[in-house]
Amino acid sequence: MNRDLFKLDLTGVEEVNRYLTDPNNPLMNDVLRMVAKYGTVQEINACAQKARDLSRILERLQNMKSPYYEDLKWLMAERDKGSFISVSRYRENMLGRDAGKMNFDEARAVTLEISALQYFPWLIREAEQAIAQQEIMPGRYIRVRKMKEQESDQGDTMAMVGAMQIMGATWVETLDTKGTDGSNVHLGGPETITGYFGGIGQPNEHPLQWIDEVLYYYTHYGIDQVLNINPGTVLLGYLLHRLGIDIKFKISVFMGNDNPFSVLWTLMMARLFAREDQSTPLVGFNLANSVNAKTIITSSEIRHKLGFENKVRLEHHITETYKSIVCQPYNRRKELLEVASTVPNISAKHEGGEWEIEATREHPSDILDYFRTKDELQASEEMALLEQNYLDKHHSVNLTAQALTKQGIGFIGAANLHRR
Numbered sequence: 001m002n003r004d005l006f007k008l009d010l011t012g013v014e015e016v017n018r019y020l021t022d023p024n025n026p027l028m029n030d031v032l033r034m035v036a037k038y039g040t041v042q043e044i045n046a047c048a049q050k051a052r053d054l055s056r057i058l059e060r061l062q063n064m065k066s067p068y069y070e071d072l073k074w075l076m077a078e079r080d081k082g083s084f085i086s087v088s089r090y091r092e093n094m095l096g097r098d099a100g101k102m103n104f105d106e107a108r109a110v111t112l113e114i115s116a117l118q119y120f121p122w123l124i125r126e127a128e129q130a131i132a133q134q135e136i137m138p139g140r141y142i143r144v145r146k147m148k149e150q151e152s153d154q155g156d157t158m159a160m161v162g163a164m165q166i167m168g169a170t171w172v173e174t175l176d177t178k179g180t181d182g183s184n185v186h187l188g189g190p191e192t193i194t195g196y197f198g199g200i201g202q203p204n205e206h207p208l209q210w211i212d213e214v215l216y217y218y219t220h221y222g223i224d225q226v227l228n229i230n231p232g233t234v235l236l237g238y239l240l241h242r243l244g245i246d247i248k249f250k251i252s253v254f255m256g257n258d259n260p261f262s263v264l265w266t267l268m269m270a271r272l273f274a275r276e277d278q279s280t281p282l283v284g285f286n287l288a289n290s291v292n293a294k295t296i297i298t299s300s301e302i303r304h305k306l307g308f309e310n311k312v313r314l315e316h317h318i319t320e321t322y323k324s325i326v327c328q329p330y331n332r333r334k335e336l337l338e339v340a341s342t343v344p345n346i347s348a349k350h351e352g353g354e355w356e357i358e359a360t361r362e363h364p365s366d367i368l369d370y371f372r373t374k375d376e377l378q379a380s381e382e383m384a385l386l387e388q389n390y391l392d393k394h395h396s397v398n399l400t401a402q403a404l405t406k407q408g409i410g411f412i413g414a415a416n417l418h419r420r
Contacts, residue, residue, distance in 0.1 A: 031239060034208055038215045041244040048246070052222025057162040061155045068159035071124045075166050078131060084417040085134040093134065094405045102408050109410030110340050111347035112397050113315060114390075115142035116370055117171070119383075120159045122390045129391065130417075136401045137414040138394075140347055141171040142227075144370040147217065148176060153374065161221050168416030172250050172284065173217065174227040177202060177210040202230040211236055218247055225283065229254045234266070234282075238273035241281035250284025250315065258288035263299040271306045278307055286315040286349070289326055293339050300343040313345050319352040319396045321389075322364035329355045333400055340409050348400050353392025365389040 020028060038044050050056065061069040078084065091099040117123060123141075130137050143150075143160070150156040164171045202210060210233045217223040228234050228249040237249045257263055263285070270280045287296065296316060303309050318333050320326045336348050351367075358364040363385035369377075377383045404411045 028239075030208055031211065031236065034211045035215065035240070035243065035245070037212070038219055044215065044219055045244070045246050047219035048222045048224060050222075051220055052161060052165070052224075054162055054165050057158050061158055061162075064155055066155035066159065068120055068155050071120070072159060072162050072166065075124070075127060075163060078127070079166060079417055082419070083131045084127075084137065084414075085130075086419045087413075088420065090134070090136060090401070090418070091405055094402055104405075104408055104410045105341070106410040108340060108342070108344045108346075109412050110336070110400075110404055111140050111313060111412040112136060112138040112401060113140040113142065113347040113349040114138040114393050114397055115349060115351045116144040116174075117141045117160075117390070118143065118145045118370070118386070119374070120156045120163070122387055123160070123163055125387060126391065126394050127417075129394070135394070135398045136411070137167065137169070137417050138350075138397050139169050139412040139414055141169060142174075142349070143171060144174045144227075146176055146373070147173065147213070149373060157217075157221055157223075161223060166416065167414040169414040170225065172225040172227055173223050175210065175213045175217070177206050177213050177233075178229060202233055207232040207236055211240065214240070214247055215245075218245075224248055225250065227252050231255075235269070235273075237281050238269065241279075242273060242275060248281045248283045250313075251282065251286055253286040253288055253317065255286075256288055257285065258290050258295070260295060260298040260302060263287075263295075264302050267302055267306050267308060267312065270308065270312070278311075280308065280311055282308075282312050284313045284315050284347070286317075289317050289320065289330070291316070293335050296339045296346075297343060300339075300346075309345060313347050314343065315347045315349050317351055318348045318400055319350045319354065319393070321352045321367045321369075322355060322358035322361075323366040323368070325351075325367040328358075331355060333403055336400065337403060337407055337409070340404065341407070348397075350393045350396045350400065353389065353396050354399070357392055357395070358389075361385075361388065361392070363389070365392065 019025060022028070035044070039047070058069060058072060061072070088099070091104070095102065127137060129135065141164070147157070160171065207230070214226055224246060225248045228237055229252040234249070234251065237247065240247055251257065251266065257266060266285070270282045274280045287299065296314060299314060300309070303312055303314070316332065316336060318331065318336055320330045322328060331354070340346060352358060352365045363382060369386055377386060401411050401413070
């Protein structure tokens with residue numbers, strides 16, 4: 001067989017380039033018009049940088065008399081006092097005297113990831129527990145709460161932006177332009193979530209609305225990482241980045257990247273649309289729950305060959321919500337330990353607690369809870385139950401940190417809290 005037949009036809013590449021740069025191209029003209037709504041590229045990036053400034057966030061929260069102002073001040077004080085356990089002490093607690101004899105593989109350190117951090121007070125409760133019990137705070141947080149709801153909730157959005165900077169963690173927000181916002185006319189709501197299989201929920205004009213929403217939260221709050229669930233908005237993320245706007249995104253598990261060929265397709269497009277410095281806005285890549293160790297390893301090899309090993313994190317679910325997403329029991333920690341010794345830049349995502357513990361809860365974690373409003377949860381008096389679900393996930397994060405430590409593999413927690 002002639003492998004040269006796999007090569008891209010440069011004539012075809014030129015045709016695509018001509019199409020993208022055609023001044024009469026209605027799609028690209030719509031993109032540029034939407035961007036221009038927020039100013040020049042330089043103005044957009046400057047607005048985001050200003051909005052992200054921690055002193056400005058604290059001032060805004062104080063002026064609006066948000067209760068989260070004092071929480072952030074407390075978090076800063078505990079960080080500065082060294083109240084959170086150091087990585088070296090954590091290892092000593094796990095391994096005793098043997099900790100000093102082990103050479104931990106930091107080159108393949110696993111990012112500890114938790115989902116979903118719906119409400120800012122949960123983060124403070126998690127931090128209090130981490131101090132009291134000498135636990136590790138995750139290095140990456142996923143948020144799925146409705147953007148407009150959190151924005152109007154006593155400064156929840158701003159407080160989260162501030163907290164992540166204080167902690168030295170990364171986070172990603174899930175925008176409202178998704179299937180459950182009414183964009184998919186065949187999807188009545190979370191109760192008919194299987195409607196996603198008829199279209200993920202960003203049809204027709206919604207990709208342009210996605211740009212509008214991305215730039216709104218980027219310029220108003222400095223939020224630069226968002227979830228991406230649709231091939232069209234993935235392409236738009238690449239195009240915004242090519243224009244010079246410093247947004248980033250992670251690809252959701254809902255994209256269904258569950259085999260090496262789908263991974264190749266996604267990373268190939270990232271490579272073709274990378275900036276001249278080879279940077280890409282694609283920073284996280286959530287593989288489907290069904291992938292096995294071989295697929296993860298093969299995907300890592302593809303990522304390496306295309307020059308993205310240090311740029312694109314492979315994110316793998318270790319636990320999942322007890323209800324409405326996967327068949328239980330589901331726990332991939334053993335598989336993580338298998339691949340973490342060879343696969344760099346990987347994260348261990350914890351979307352649920354240990355299934356044995358979840359089974360005993362009055363209200364086990366449920367993916368459909370992500371779509372419920374705060375008013376509904378307060379009216380049903382279930383908010384405390386969902387907070388317990390979140391702390392169960394935190395417990396799972398720490399079990400993973402323990403397992404990695406015992407195997408001599410490094411982990412990445414909240415960098416500013418857990419000194420080396």
